[in-house]
Amino acid sequence: MEEYLTIIFRTCFLYVFILIIFRLMGKREVGELSVIDLVVFVLIAEVAAFALDDYENPLFNAILPILILLIIQITSAYLSLKNKKIRDLVDGEPALLVRDGVILEREMRKQRYNLDDLCQQLREHGIASVTEIAYAYLEPSGNLSVYKKDEKAFVYPLIIDGDIQERHLMIMHKDVEWLMAELDKNNIKDSSAVFFCIWEDNRLHIQLKES
Secondary structure, eight states: OHHHHHHHHHHHHHHHHHHHHHHHHOOOOGGGOOHHHHHHHHHHHHHHHHHHHOTTSOTHHHHHHHHHHHHHHHHHHHHHHHOHHHHHHHHOOOEEEEETTEEOHHHHHHTTOOHHHHHHHHHHTTOOOGGGEEEEEEOTTSOEEEEETTSOOOOOEEEETTEEOHHHHHHTTOOHHHHHHHHHHTTOOOGGGEEEEEEETTEEEEEEOOO
8 A cells, every 4th residue: 555655646746846847947839849858858758757667766866867957958948048059059940941932952851851741731831832932941840931922021030139140141142241231321330239130121120139
């Protein structure tokens, strides 16, 4: 009887404890989990499974690694928030798969994304033909974002948290010198002071960082 009570207590305790841990990690939909999120969740599940399977092992031996994983996850999330390069390394960047009705084969191979996957997601978006598409992006979550030719196209961010997005400038056939000249017209000498910047309606829309 004591053995069953121990199992019941450990199960209830770990359920509440892991629920609190996940709440501390922040809210994320399953499709939006980063690689680190997924690894942390899997490891927590494994630790909890071992703790329930071997009820004679001290419960603290399960609590400690879960707390360490929580620290790892919160630290990585903080670093990703503060540094765009780290965020891109951890979460990845959107990949342009279709432009003006043309499938970008090289990018498809790079992302290991096949035509069956593309056609399936286009059907889910109600797209009858790839020729209807202006732009289609494969998001880091694995979802496909699609913009039709008769819709307003996605506006590329040129500066994110002070970091100039040179890849987006290349897509727009612009360069860093052009961007800095446009910033200078707005009396901004240093791009690191910019929190968010886009080019829309033939002008920059700029949001400066809070002091």
